[in-house]
Amino acid sequence: MKKFLTVLLACLMCLSLAACGGNGGNNEPAKSAFEQAKEAGKFTVAFVVNGTLGDKSFFDSGNAGIERINAELGDQAYGETIELTYDTSTWGTGLEEVFKTGWDAIIVGTYDMKEYTIPLTEQYPDQKVWFYDEVWNFDDAEGWQYCPSENLYAMMFSQNEGSFVVGAMAAMLSQTGKVAFMGGMDNTVLDDFYVGFAQGAKYVNPNADVNLSWMNSFSDATAGKDTAQGLYAAGYDVVFACGGQAGLGGFDQVITEAEGNWVIGVDGDQGAYFASLGTDEGNAKAARCITSMIKSLDVGVFEACKRHLEGTLPYGTNDALGIAGDYVRAAITDTTTTVFTEEQLATVNQIIEDIKNGTIVVETAFNHEDGWFTNYVKQNDSTK
Amino acid sequence: MKILLALLEVFKNPAFYGSVLAVTPPLLFAALGCSVAQKADMTNMGMEGIMLISSFCGTLAAGYIGGPNPWLGLLVGVIVGALLGYLVAFFNLKMKVDIILVGIAMNLLGGGATAFFLPLVTPNHDRTSTNSIQSGILPLIKLPFLEKFPTLNAILNNQNVLTWISYIMIFVMAFLLYKTKLGLRIRAVGENSNAAESVGISSSKVKTIALVLSGILGGLGGTFMSAAYLSYFSNGITAGRGFIGLAACSMGEANPIPTALTSILFGFFYALSNYARTTGISDNIMKMWPYIATLIGVVIYSINKTNKEKKRRAQLSEK
Numbered sequence: 077m078k079k080f081l082t083v084l085l086a087c088l089m090c091l092s093l094a095a096c097g098g099n100g101g102n103n104e105p106a107k108s109a110f111e112q113a114k115e116a117g118k119f120t121v122a123f124v125v126n127g128t129l130g131d132k133s134f135f136d137s138g139n140a141g142i143e144r145i146n147a148e149l150g151d152q153a154y155g156e157t158i159e160l161t162y163d164t165s166t167w168g169t170g171l172e173e174v175f176k177t178g179w180d181a182i183i184v185g186t187y188d189m190k191e192y193t194i195p196l197t198e199q200y201p202d203q204k205v206w207f208y209d210e211v212w213n214f215d216d217a218e219g220w221q222y223c224p225s226e227n228l229y230a231m232m233f234s235q236n237e238g239s240f241v242v243g244a245m246a247a248m249l250s251q252t253g254k255v256a257f258m259g260g261m262d263n264t265v266l267d268d269f270y271v272g273f274a275q276g277a278k279y280v281n282p283n284a285d286v287n288l289s290w291m292n293s294f295s296d297a298t299a300g301k302d303t304a305q306g307l308y309a310a311g312y313d314v315v316f317a318c319g320g321q322a323g324l325g326g327f328d329q330v331i332t333e334a335e336g337n338w339v340i341g342v343d344g345d346q347g348a349y350f351a352s353l354g355t356d357e358g359n360a361k362a363a364r365c366i367t368s369m370i371k372s373l374d375v376g377v378f379e380a381c382k383r384h385l386e387g388t389l390p391y392g393t394n395d396a397l398g399i400a401g402d403y404v405r406a407a408i409t410d411t412t413t414t415v416f417t418e419e420q421l422a423t424v425n426q427i428i429e430d431i432k433n434g435t436i437v438v439e440t441a442f443n444h445e446d447g448w449f450t451n452y453v454k455q456n457d458s459t460k
Numbered sequence: 461m462k463i464l465l466a467l468l469e470v471f472k473n474p475a476f477y478g479s480v481l482a483v484t485p486p487l488l489f490a491a492l493g494c495s496v497a498q499k500a501d502m503t504n505m506g507m508e509g510i511m512l513i514s515s516f517c518g519t520l521a522a523g524y525i526g527g528p529n530p531w532l533g534l535l536v537g538v539i540v541g542a543l544l545g546y547l548v549a550f551f552n553l554k555m556k557v558d559i560i561l562v563g564i565a566m567n568l569l570g571g572g573a574t575a576f577f578l579p580l581v582t583p584n585h586d587r588t589s590t591n592s593i594q595s596g597i598l599p600l601i602k603l604p605f606l607e608k609f610p611t612l613n614a615i616l617n618n619q620n621v622l623t624w625i626s627y628i629m630i631f632v633m634a635f636l637l638y639k640t641k642l643g644l645r646i647r648a649v650g651e652n653s654n655a656a657e658s659v660g661i662s663s664s665k666v667k668t669i670a671l672v673l674s675g676i677l678g679g680l681g682g683t684f685m686s687a688a689y690l691s692y693f694s695n696g697i698t699a700g701r702g703f704i705g706l707a708a709c710s711m712g713e714a715n716p717i718p719t720a721l722t723s724i725l726f727g728f729f730y731a732l733s734n735y736a737r738t739t740g741i742s743d744n745i746m747k748m749w750p751y752i753a754t755l756i757g758v759v760i761y762s763i764n765k766t767n768k769e770k771k772r773r774a775q776l777s778e779k
Contacts, residue, residue: 128695130579130587289737292747296699297589298689302483306734309475321588321694328690355594357691459466459740 243276260319300325490705505563509570545675
């Protein structure tokens with residue numbers, strides 16, 4: 077037995093040596109797609125995800141934008157997605173690594189990544205950065221997080237406008253007059269969602285009660301499920317589940333609740349996603365999802381690349397990407413057309429038009445003094 | 461005052477107590493699992509990892525073998541849990557690796573391996589959850605006769621079958637540890653393995669059995685997460701419940717009943733943090749409560765223990 081094993085192992089070693097020899101003819105290591113694109117003189121874009129793909133929401137949407145760049149602008153540009161995972165301790169070094177690599181443009185975003193990005197823009201002043209989901213301070217030298225970068229383009233999605241629309245839809249459908257916003261973690265972008273959502277609900281029903289709850293996680297679906305359970309139990313019959321993967325827990329809860337309780341998805345068209353799974357459970361979830369507030373990072377990423385190549389990308393400014401350019405919108409699924417009457421949908425379309433032409437001015441959580449948001453919540457949430 | 465009234469409102473709501481019972485089982489399984497290992501003087505640090513891996517394997521089995529078949533998932537989850545428990549024992553007893561290190565390795569493996577294999581084995585190459593395979597949910601226990609009593613009905617009716625099993629498990633474990641030969645041996649080995657060896661008990665065999673039992677309970681807890689709590693596996697689904705179980709176990713000194721009561725206390729505060737959202741208390745404060753309760757519990761416990769010890773010494777010195 078022992079002898080047999082020895083012979084076997086010897087054979088394996090010979091084979092593996094032979095295999096190495098086979099490769100040995102080509103001494104240069106294979107070039108990565110990035111290096112090939114660089115050599116071909118293409119404009120290279122890295123999309124840095126501070127999480128992992130597969131959230132059916134924001135990051136996947138950005139990745140779709142990268143895929144679209146490769147498909148439609150492939151002769152001039154090359155894009156790649158880099159995942160930093162949810163381990164926050166690696167985000168700073170991970171991002172620095174991407175800066176060192178030499179991409180022509182780096183797409184990064186969210187509140188958490190801003191503090192890592194600021195010092196890197198000083199260290200690599202020529203690096204083009206497209207930052208999403210944060211307002212940047214380009215002018216006020218005395219102000220908070222001053223960053224006078226000529227090479228930073230800030231994509232600011234007007235989530236308040238999209239949330240206004242879904243807030244109005246929620247209030248139309250609510251029997252109890254109580255709707256809830258279930259956010260991932262307390263930051264200004266998510267506050268901005270709430271501000272629009274509450275204003276939209278009040279626009280339709282001035283007496284609407286709009287709860288604000290935090291799941292304190294973007295990744296733990298059980299936290300979303302439990303939060304939603306508490307909300308439905310307290311009579312909030314439409315819940316806006318706004319927090320990546322954690323928010324998906326709201327979908328798990330709503331299918332165990334009685335008829336007449338609804339959920340609203342975020343970032344991607346989550347209702348359509350669940351319907352596309354074809355499972356009974358997926359269908360049940362889709363049937364309770366009245367709409368999703370789509371934040372089209374894919375459009376933002378693709379348009380930014382296109383505009384850069386055309387030389388029209390406004391660096392050094394905060395670019396508001398609103399409902400007018402379809403950067404944010406409310407998804408219309410089969411469920412939407414079933415649960416809303418035609419009149420109600422017409423009203424929704426009217427609201428969208430009014431926001432576009434400025435008849436309705438949507439409030440935002442940005443650029444206010446301290447304490448403004450707390451007061452705003454108190455006016456809209458009877459429990460606070 | 462408004463907050464107190466709102467809290468009172470929560471405590472008057474029977475559905476709240478139903479929720480306490482529904483969120484406790486994963487903590488309870490983990491805590492009981494840790495306690496049976498602890499009784500044999502084996503700290504099962506790897507509970508979190510065992511739960512994650514068995515939850516993952518159970519969900520895949522339930523989804524892929526015979527359509528949605530959660531019972532099969534439960535079986536596979538338990539078997540995988542038992543195997544992992546054995547693995548911990550093997551590395552500690554045979555390979556002489558420190559038990560804490562094995563536990564840490566198990567937790568890292570649990571988080572990493574499940575995230576790695578998830579996109580490889582799901583049809584849509586999902587990165588975060590197994591939403592694209594239907595693995596089903598274990599049945600709810602319906603008790604029609606309870607419908608006459610609305611309060612009890614809201615608390616006990618329509619709980620998952622695994623929830624009931626978890627509470628039954630408290631008494632099963634208490635019986636096993638205190639009324640059976642195996643339990644006696646586990647405790648003997650845990651107290652003093654040399655003494656146990658001297659009367660012909662193989663301590664490594666008993667410790668292995670204890671860890672396998674611990675793994676089985678971890679498997680039940682893991683399966684609860686993906687076949688009762690949620691209906692799919694998602695990355696990091698246990699979210700630290702294995703560690704909370706470990707804490708409950710050490711607070712209960714690894715005795716099944718106190719350990720179970722501590723787990724229920726954690727479950728109580730967990731459910732409270734969900735229900736109290738609508739009362740106007742800050743979510744962050746609510747999230748702190750289970751841990752504050754642990755701290756207070758540990759302090760009270762250690763004061764009691766030192767007092768007893770002092771008394772005992774005083775008595776001894778009088779003699």
